[in-house]
Amino acid sequence: MSLTVVGSIAFDSVETQQGKRDRLLGGSAVHFSLASSFFADTRVVGPVGEDFGPEEFAVLEGRGVHTDDIERIPGGKTFFWAGRYERDVNNRHTLQTDLNVFQDFEPKLSEASRAADVLFLANIQPDLQRAVRRQCEAARFTALDSMNLWIDIAHGSLLDTIALVDCVILNDGELKQLTNEPNLLRAARKVLEHGPRVVVAKQGEYGAAMYTAEDFFALPAYPLEDVVDPTGAGDAFAGGFMGYVAAHPDEEPSDALLRRALAYGTVLGSFNVEAFGTERIQRLTPEEISERVADLSRITRFDDAPVPLRA
Amino acid sequence: MSLTVVGSIAFDSVETQQGKRDRLLGGSAVHFSLASSFFADTRVVGPVGEDFGPEEFAVLEGRGVHTDDIERIPGGKTFFWAGRYERDVNNRHTLQTDLNVFQDFEPKLSEASRAADVLFLANIQPDLQRAVRRQCEAARFTALDSMNLWIDIAHGSLLDTIALVDCVILNDGELKQLTNEPNLLRAARKVLEHGPRVVVAKQGEYGAAMYTAEDFFALPAYPLEDVVDPTGAGDAFAGGFMGYVAAHPDEEPSDALLRRALAYGTVLGSFNVEAFGTERIQRLTPEEISERVADLSRITRFDDAPVPLRA
Numbered sequence: 001m002s003l004t005v006v007g008s009i010a011f012d013s014v015e016t017q018q019g020k021r022d023r024l025l026g027g028s029a030v031h032f033s034l035a036s037s038f039f040a041d042t043r044v045v046g047p048v049g050e051d052f053g054p055e056e057f058a059v060l061e062g063r064g065v066h067t068d069d070i071e072r073i074p075g076g077k078t079f080f081w082a083g084r085y086e087r088d089v090n091n092r093h094t095l096q097t098d099l100n101v102f103q104d105f106e107p108k109l110s111e112a113s114r115a116a117d118v119l120f121l122a123n124i125q126p127d128l129q130r131a132v133r134r135q136c137e138a139a140r141f142t143a144l145d146s147m148n149l150w151i152d153i154a155h156g157s158l159l160d161t162i163a164l165v166d167c168v169i170l171n172d173g174e175l176k177q178l179t180n181e182p183n184l185l186r187a188a189r190k191v192l193e194h195g196p197r198v199v200v201a202k203q204g205e206y207g208a209a210m211y212t213a214e215d216f217f218a219l220p221a222y223p224l225e226d227v228v229d230p231t232g233a234g235d236a237f238a239g240g241f242m243g244y245v246a247a248h249p250d251e252e253p254s255d256a257l258l259r260r261a262l263a264y265g266t267v268l269g270s271f272n273v274e275a276f277g278t279e280r281i282q283r284l285t286p287e288e289i290s291e292r293v294a295d296l297s298r299i300t301r302f303d304d305a306p307v308p309l310r311a
Numbered sequence: 312m313s314l315t316v317v318g319s320i321a322f323d324s325v326e327t328q329q330g331k332r333d334r335l336l337g338g339s340a341v342h343f344s345l346a347s348s349f350f351a352d353t354r355v356v357g358p359v360g361e362d363f364g365p366e367e368f369a370v371l372e373g374r375g376v377h378t379d380d381i382e383r384i385p386g387g388k389t390f391f392w393a394g395r396y397e398r399d400v401n402n403r404h405t406l407q408t409d410l411n412v413f414q415d416f417e418p419k420l421s422e423a424s425r426a427a428d429v430l431f432l433a434n435i436q437p438d439l440q441r442a443v444r445r446q447c448e449a450a451r452f453t454a455l456d457s458m459n460l461w462i463d464i465a466h467g468s469l470l471d472t473i474a475l476v477d478c479v480i481l482n483d484g485e486l487k488q489l490t491n492e493p494n495l496l497r498a499a500r501k502v503l504e505h506g507p508r509v510v511v512a513k514q515g516e517y518g519a520a521m522y523t524a525e526d527f528f529a530l531p532a533y534p535l536e537d538v539v540d541p542t543g544a545g546d547a548f549a550g551g552f553m554g555y556v557a558a559h560p561d562e563e564p565s566d567a568l569l570r571r572a573l574a575y576g577t578v579l580g581s582f583n584v585e586a587f588g589t590e591r592i593q594r595l596t597p598e599e600i601s602e603r604v605a606d607l608s609r610i611t612r613f614d615d616a617p618v619p620l621r622a
Contacts, residue, residue: 086493088493182399183400183538185534206514220518223529224494260614260615263615290617290620297614299528300529300613302528303567303571304571304608308558309601310349310350
């Protein structure tokens with residue numbers, strides 16, 4: 001039950017109605033791995049600069065995340081992102097993006113990372129995702145994330161990569177853009193035709209939906225009155241989802257198992273937004289996760305009681 | 312188990328990628344009542360012009376809907392709406408709105424309509440909704456719909472009306488606008504503070520959520536590859552929801568019953584969009600409704616299997 005994630009490691013500056021924070025530990029691989037660390041042995045592959053120090057490593061290692069494959073570039077600076085969320089946190093403005101060491105990132109996987117049972121390709125250039133995928137031959141379940149930029153400028157490469165993974169995890173708008181298909185069910189089915197056996201549509205405040213050849217499943221977002229910082233929610237979601245799969249090494253990822261995985265993903269994503277950066281997940285407990293999953297099951301269930309219908 | 316709905320009766324001209332149809336039977340009270348007719352004796356209160364003839368009455372009466380309180384205005388023309396949907400049917404353009412006889416509508420309820428067990432105030436001016444509400448003293452469950460126009464220009468009147476009903480059924484954007492609160496959970500709770508015991512948030516392609524003092528519940532929209540005409544989906548949804556409540560005259564509308572009602576509403580809304588205007592609901596059968604509700608239960612359920620989580 002080992003899990004490898006390849007993606008960005010960042011410092012984020014985030015401004016919301018709840019306040020402003022500089023130099024938060026962030027990046028897709030960070031949010032993902034802290035979430036997945038509750039389920040499985042997780043290894044992070046990604047680049048950092050010299051400004052990434054013991055304090056940051058300690059956050060990951062504090063959750064048992066293996067950091068051996070975090071590449072510290074001499075003289076480099078860590079990927080930096082700054083953004084502002086409006087009062088309606090669904091509206092986000094990017095203020096600054098400095099790729100820094102992420103610009104020339106070429107993933108280098110140790111033997112341990114290559115031996116992963118489960119692999120997550122976070123949002124990086126799709127050629128790189130493919131190169132990593134090919135190095136992890138033993139992986140029994142693989143997934144990728146992407147973004148509008150790659151759908152625009154590397155469409156063919158992204159489709160080639162999609163053909164090599166078991167699962168695609170994208171925002172619903174990205175799925176529609178990728179397939180030029182405004183109907184989400186059709187968009188998901190088009191992606192399935194490229195090879196994956198599962199498509200997960202992240203829907204932000206509305207939750208998430210999952211499509212396989214035989215199955216459709218959807219969950220609302222866990223209802224929260226206070227969303228402090230949405231940054232990384234999708235990555236924590238993916239971390240919970242993939243982590244749950246990784247935690248079942250002897251079980252085929254059946255549709256039933258993937259449904260449960262989606263619930264754990266939903267819950268990890270919901271915790272992630274309750275504080276700035278990684279703060280909430282850092283102090284999260286297994287008990288809180290289990291309680292919220294049980295709660296999610298309760299709030300999505302109805303027991304049909306057929307009624308006499310009039311012809 | 313009698314249900315009264317007060318609202319618009321219309322002719323619609325609709326253009327979608329699937330084609331163009333003129334003079335479709337439409338209006339909120341029509342879509343609502345055809346849906347609710349599967350569950351309960353339904354009476355429609357609303358105005359039509361002389362252009363509304365036996366053929367239109369026959370559609371309603373064919374489903375057993377009582378049309379005695381449809382007021383035919385001499386020399387008048389029926390409310391007319393024309394609209395166009397983009398390839399992405401979530402984008403709609405209103406091309407023409409002729410209020411016609413709806414402009415001076417003053418609801419007149421017969422004794423039978425006033426005696427309703429369940430009352431739905433479709434989207435009309437909130438002063439009129441309040442006047443109708445006061446006439447139906449016997450109603451044990453009442454709900455209203457509204458729109459951005461009334462939230463803008465009759466905000467106080469709408470809140471006064473909301474204080475008099477058991478349930479508010481609005482789009483999530485309207486709930487946020489009504490309360491000036493971008494977080495939907497907070498918006499719904501603010502509406503509950505005005506008096507209703509239930510708030511239903513319609514979320515279009517994402518489904519619907521329901522809020523009570525004690526409960527939260529959400530369902531995805533039923534997944535469809537072909538959405539032919541979304542017009543009236545929200546009204547058919549409300550018709551299924553209120554109809555299910557009306558079909559249980561001896562049962563308090565508990566949270567569990569309202570969850571089931573939301574499932575029936577979701578299913579009626581999903582059928583409504585499968586053809587132009589009222590065409591799909593006209594040929595709908597009780598068996599199809601029951602099957603789709605069972606399907607909805609199946610596709611929203613996960614059975615939690617706790618996993619050892621790492622502290």
